[in-house]
Amino acid sequence: xxxxxxxxxxxxxxxxxxxxxxxxxxxxxxxxxxxxxxxxxxxxxxxxxxxxxxxxxxxxxxxxxxxxxxxxxxxxxxxxxxxxxxxxxxxxxxxxxxxxxxxxxxxxxxxxxxxxxxxxxxxxxxxxxxxxxxxxxxxxxxxxxxxxxxxxxxxxxxxxxxxxxxxxxxxxxxxxxxxxxxxxxxxxxxxxxxxxxxxxxxxxxxxxxxxxxxxxxxxxxxxxxxxxxxxxxxxxxxxxxxxxxxxxxxxxxxxxxxxxxxxxxxxxxxxxxxxxxxxxxxxxxxxxxxxxxxxxxxxxxxxxxxxxxxxxxxxxxxxxxxxxxxxxxxxxxxx
Numbered sequence: 001x002x003x004x005x006x007x008x009x010x011x012x013x014x015x016x017x018x019x020x021x022x023x024x025x026x027x028x029x030x031x032x033x034x035x036x037x038x039x040x041x042x043x044x045x046x047x048x049x050x051x052x053x054x055x056x057x058x059x060x061x062x063x064x065x066x067x068x069x070x071x072x073x074x075x076x077x078x079x080x081x082x083x084x085x086x087x088x089x090x091x092x093x094x095x096x097x098x099x100x101x102x103x104x105x106x107x108x109x110x111x112x113x114x115x116x117x118x119x120x121x122x123x124x125x126x127x128x129x130x131x132x133x134x135x136x137x138x139x140x141x142x143x144x145x146x147x148x149x150x151x152x153x154x155x156x157x158x159x160x161x162x163x164x165x166x167x168x169x170x171x172x173x174x175x176x177x178x179x180x181x182x183x184x185x186x187x188x189x190x191x192x193x194x195x196x197x198x199x200x201x202x203x204x205x206x207x208x209x210x211x212x213x214x215x216x217x218x219x220x221x222x223x224x225x226x227x228x229x230x231x232x233x234x235x236x237x238x239x240x241x242x243x244x245x246x247x248x249x250x251x252x253x254x255x256x257x258x259x260x261x262x263x264x265x266x267x268x269x270x271x272x273x274x275x276x277x278x279x280x281x282x283x284x285x286x287x288x289x290x291x292x293x294x295x296x297x298x299x300x301x302x303x304x305x306x307x308x309x310x311x312x313x314x315x316x317x318x319x320x321x322x323x324x325x326x327x328x329x330x331x332x333x334x335x
Contacts, residue, residue: 007039029103030103057095058087059088062135066081084131100148108129181253182264184240192286204250207232216230228305
């Protein structure tokens with residue numbers, strides 16, 4: 001049977017439709033010119049020849065990665081698996097690994113940027129794609145694979161935080177709009193530094209008003225740390241006391257993230273507070289307070305529930321007095 005093919009245009013890319021050696025294949029291209037070139041190359045010397053036995057798909061690469069490396073026994077394995085599943089969802093699990101080109105990877109990067117992903121998240125996704133390529137090479141699924149773009153440069157922008165006066169103004173605006181639950185939650189997040197999802201899991205039984213503590217529970221042991229028992233700050237205790245449900249089995253808050261986010265942003269706009277990612281900034285605000293006060297990385301890690309001290313380091317370096325203490329120790333040792 002003669003090899004044949006054509007190109008078609010889709011909303012976000014050009015597609016090369018091939019019929020080679022009795023098998024149907026599809027290749028992606030960013031431009032029409034690139035699609036024409038790939039079609040010509042495929043008909044002259046089909047890229048399918050780079051696979052030893054049939055096309056080695058992304059699904060097969062992920063299966064091999066799970067068998068040999070990402071077995072789920074460690075937190076970083078589960079995080080890697082989640083990223084890899086996003087890649088399969090983006091390109092399609094039946095896409096041959098050798099068909100993911102430089103231009104395709106750039107589309108993946110653009111997709112991440114459109115979702116406001118951080119550079120570190122996009123780089124992590126690229127790293128998982130390279131791992132899938134590695135599986136194809138390691139297990140005979142390809143003799144070579146296309147080169148992928150370099151990682152994006154990471155930003156060293158300082159951690160942004162809410163000032164105490166800004167917190168009070170935003171909360172007062174929410175109270176004024178009759179959004180009492182939202183106001184108390186906003187203050188609680190800045191005080192305790194927990195994740196929104198953790199706050200949504202809190203029940204009456206999670207709070208001990210006598211000992212003034214809160215228990216943050218995990219539904220499953222994922223890539224974050226486990227349960228942690230923390231003392232409530234005075235301001236957080238005040239919010240919790242007003243939010244306690246009638247029954248221990250009932251939740252303190254039952255809010256949707258998108259709705260809460262929009263209400264907080266609207267309140268910020270009304271009182272003149274400008275802050276990107278305000279819900280996550282509430283968590284940064286708590287971490288920054290601890291770092292400026294001179295708390296160590298392990299202490300901050302355990303309070304915020306980070307999986308490692310790498311994430312916590314951003315807060316540790318916010319304490320300028322720590323350098324003064326280093327100087328005092330070193331200067332004293334020369335006497």
